[in-house]
Amino acid sequence: MxxxxxxxxxxxxxxxxxxxxxxxxxxxxxxxxxxxxxxxxxxxxxxxxxxxxxxxxxxxxxxxxxxxxxxxxxxxxxxxxxxxxxxxxxxxxxxxxxxxxxxxxxxxxxxxxxxxxxxxxxDVPLVTFGDVSVDLAAKAVTRAGQRVHLTPTEWRILEFLARNPGMLVTRQALLRDIWGTEQVADTGYLRLYLSQLRKKLEPDPSHPAHLLTEQGMGYRLLLEP
Incomplete structure (x- = not known):
């Protein structure tokens, strides 16, 4: 521990x-x-x-x-x-x-x-939502059984969310974890990466069911919509 x-x-x-x-x-x-x-x-x-x-x-x-x-x-x-x-x-x-x-x-x-x-x-090595499986131990993501390629930053965002499923993750917490600071003024970084993750993992990226935005606060990974 x-x-x-x-x-x-x-x-x-x-x-x-x-x-x-x-x-x-x-x-x-x-x-x-x-x-x-x-x-x-x-x-x-x-x-x-x-x-x-x-x-x-x-x-x-x-x-x-x-x-x-x-x-x-x-x-x-x-x-x-x-x-x-x-x-x-x-x-x-x-x-x-x-x-x-x-x-x-x-x-x-x-x-x-x-x-x-x-x-x-x-001790939750595998997180699943929809047809997506996130293997935290192997740092691997599959969708419908097919391997999904993520950039290192996309993986870190998804991993952070997957380790806290269902919970609100603030933008500040993500910024600190990924860039080492919460002073990044342009949170467009996060919006861009979340958009990319939705394109790769959501059935309908324009209407996400799992990778949700909590307006003004942060993001949430919902395992069951």
Whole structure:
């Protein structure tokens, strides 16, 4: 299981990295909120450990951004003990809340519980819609049994959507994942690539049933129209 640790305390991150790696977890880390969002889009972690008081973007903003495109479990690990902070984080989409300082055994137990939940959802090597099959492990797409050639960028967009089926994926999340930034002003890039994907994968590209645009927000892969 891949765990993203988002915390600006380097000593805590180092301790967690060593401890969790010793228990078989693959660790990636981000020192601030903006970096956490970018790294999540790139690495697709199975679980996120998140501090609330981070620079650039705070933890609640990160949770809200992540919930725009991923259902990966989020555990808040924070020194804030007030009930209002806990409620705000959980309402934003966090799955659990651990107060600093914490016992590592307690954190490991919560990770195991969420790992069992995330494992079933994350291990989806094949995604199908209509007569299209997307093999995430082989990075291959077929339509009606025939191989479909996608450009690298088309594949990355489709893969991102296929790993989050049915969910709204924001334009910002796609821009960060593909071009490494959300400051690309011309979202015509995405419209162009989605148009190309629809031509290759939709029965009627002008009236898509699966690769949907959510006006003003982003895109959604609908497996069943």
């Amino acid at each position: 891949k765990v993203l640790i988002a915390d600006d305390d380097p000593q805590l991150v180092r301790a967690l990295r060593i401890t969790l790696a010793a228990h078989g977890y693959d660790i990636v880390a981000a020192p601030d909120g903006a970096a956490a969002i970018a790294l999540a889009a790139k690495e697709h972690p199975d679980i996120v450990l998140l501090d609330l008081g981070m620079p650039r973007l705070d933890g609640v903003q990160v949770i809200e951004a992540l919930r725009g495109w991923t259902t990966a479990p989020i555990i808040v690990v924070s020194g804030r003990t007030g009930s209002a902070d806990k409620v705000e984080a959980l309402d934003a989409g966090a799955d659990d809340y651990v107060t600093k300082p914490f016992q590592i055994d307690e954190l490991l137990a919560r990770l195991r519980a969420l790992s069992r939940r995330a494992g079933a959802a994350s």
